Amino acid sequence: MSDNAKISIRDLNVYAGKSQILKDVNIEIPKNKITVILGPSGCGKTTLLKCLNRLTDLYPELRVTGEIMIDDNNILQAREDIYKLRQQMGLLSQRPYPLPMTIYNNIAYALKLRGIKKRREIQKLALHYLQQASLWDEVRTRLREPASRLSIGQQQRLCLARGLAVNPEIILADEPTSALDPISSQFIEETFLKLKNEYTIVLVTHVLRQAKRIADNVVFMYLGEVIEQGSVEEVFGNPRMEKTKQYLGGTFN
Amino acid sequence: MYLLNRQQRHVVNYSWMIVSLLLVAFLPFFLFLGLYLKSFLLLHDYSLVDLIFSREWRPSNGKFGFYPFIVGSVWVTLVAMIITAPICLLTAIYVTQYTKKYFLRIMHPAIDILAGIPSVVYGLWGILVVVPFISRYLGPWLEIKTMGYSILAASLVLSIMIIPFVLNILIEIFKSIPTELKEAALSLGATQWQTVKSVLLRKAMPGIIAAFGFGLARAFGETMAVLMVVGNVVRLPKSLFDPGYTLPALIANNYGEMMSIPRYDSALMFAALLLLIVSLFFNLVMHFFIVKYNKY
Incomplete structure (x- = not known):
């Protein structure tokens, strides 16, 4: 593990029945950087993300081998406290899924799961996380409304605030802007750039321009394999592999 | 090629749709109206309060008290729902959230078979199994004298009858909740049970209420199986082990013979009217909660 790596994935293989979804994946994800995982649909990006917070456990048909080290701790080992582990990471999925409660309770629920019980403190922290996700100004007067009444873009930022509320060190984002309009997407991207000083961010996307705008590191995946990884300058400016060149040049088939 | 041109066909199709719609929309109204007119004779001679709250049922003496039937129906239905609701809810949660997928594939045909059995078969099963069980084992064990034909027997048979229906709806509802919502809760560090409790149940609540309302309406209107095991005694049941009588059973048991007494005929129509009104009421309450x- 290199010195500043937050997450280090070693020889990760994921099988679903006879087919293999991830093949010998080795990735180093540095601390306090935005690492973008890039690749066409169906290349295993989402599965990789689900391995990181063990949501793969939900799918008994998946078999996972290898090591995922987070701060020198192999999280794939069964004896890990899986609930604590998941609280190390905030998850942002493709479409926002607000919990079926009020806007305020979406955050309060996460805070309660973290073990915070005092009402005063919950209020204070809810404000803090809503501000951090640049949502506070829009919802300050409607905290008691059902979260489903927010626009999709607002819902996604609410989900981000909810993810931050468990006090994670890592943010996992699975194409978080693919369902959003350009302005909401920009909001999310700007928030990520602000957050990267405090968090390690892993962003899955297939939007090249988004990767170029906010990535520090890029991992290019194709058909379950890592083709190329490195800093954004290296991968975008001077790709070594033929597949990467084709994907970046738009001549992929 | 065609008898009518495009525009004319449009008009014909359109009018046909309107007619079908009106037919469906007004059907309950006509039902209601028909029953009301037929029970008018009784309503004209007796006050509504008397009919509903009087306990005496002697048609030959001109006494028409529906209270025992209403109470019997409500008891049977409520007890059946109290048995059904937790069983269905827990089963649906278990098979959709905790077991592997193939388990549901085995369960589904079993549930469908249960749902397809005619109610008279359930009634027979009640007479052969449930009634003797209550009179020979459960009653003596609790030191209660009972002949087995009772509110409890009817409720048990009824709950077994409606479980497959309610369960099927509940399973579909839980299956329709997106996995991503579950993942969202789990990713916050919630346990499986916390996720079920505060996310799935809440999300599914309108559907759960609708499913229970559907079961309730079915239970309230179920005739055959209930009349076979409930005892058909016109008396206010004091406990679950007492026999009773329900509104649908009253109609079904007496419809053939009452033609000669006009008021009797009218009384049975009034029983049907009561059934209709109560189901309507259930529907309204259910609707209120679904919206809420x-x-x-």
């Missing part, structure tokens, strides 16, 4: 919980 649907905002999330």
Whole structure:
């Protein structure tokens, strides 16, 4: 593990029945950087993300081998406290899924799961996380409304605030802007750039321009394999592999 | 090629749709009206309060008290729902959230078979199994004298009858909740049970209420199986082990013979009217709760 790596994935293989979804994946994800995982649909990006917070456990048909080290701790080992582990990471999925409660309770629920019980403190922290996700100004007067009444873009930022509320060190984002309009997407991207000083961010996307705008590191995946990884300058400016060149040049088939 | 041109065909199709719609929309109204007119004779001679709250049922003496039937129906239905609701809810949660997928594939045909059995078969099963069980084992064990034909027997048979229906709806509802919502809760560090409790149940609440309302309406209107095991005694049941009588059973048991007494005929129509009104009431209450919980 290199010195500043937050997450280090070693020889990760994921099988679903006879087919293999991830093949010998080795990735180093540095601390306090935005690492973008890039690749066409169906290349295993989402599965990789689900391995990181063990949501793969939900799918008994998946078999996972290898090591995922987070701060020198192999999280794939069964004896890990899986609930604590998941609280190390905030998850942002493709479409926002607000919990079926009020806007305020979406955050309060996460805070309660973290073990915070005092009402005063919950209020204070809810404000803090809503501000951090640049949502506070829009919802300050409607905290008691059902979260489903927010626009999709607002819902996604609410989900981000909810993810931050468990006090994670890592943010996992699975194409978080693919369902959003350009302005909401920009909001999310700007928030990520602000957050990267405090968090390690892993962003899955297939939007090249988004990767170029906010990535520090890029991992290019194709058909379950890592083709190329490195800093954004290296991968975008001077790709070594033929597949990467084709994907970046738009001549992929 | 065609008898009519495009425009004319449009008009014909359109009018046909309107007619079908009106037919469906007004059917309950006509039902209601028909029953009301037929029970008018009784309503004209007796006050509504007397009919509903009087306990005496002697048609030959001109006494028409529906209270025992109403109480019997409500008892049977409520007890059946109290048995059904937790069983269905827990089963649906278990098979959709905790077991592997193939388990549901085995369960589904079993549930469908249960749902397809005619009610008279359930009634027979009640007479052969449930009634003797209550009179020979459960009653003596609790030191209660009972002949087995009772509110409890009817409720048990009824709950077994409606479980497959309610369960099927509940399973579909839980299956329709997106996995991503579950993942969202789990990713916050919630346990499986916390996720079920505060996310799935809440999200599914309108559907759960609708499913229970559907079961309730079915239970309230179920005739055959209930009349076979409930005892058909016109008396206010004091406990679950007492026999009773229900509104649908009253109609079904007496419809053939009452033609000669006009008021009797009218009384049975009034029983049907009561059934209709009560189901309507159930529907309204259900609707209220669905709207209340649907905002999330």
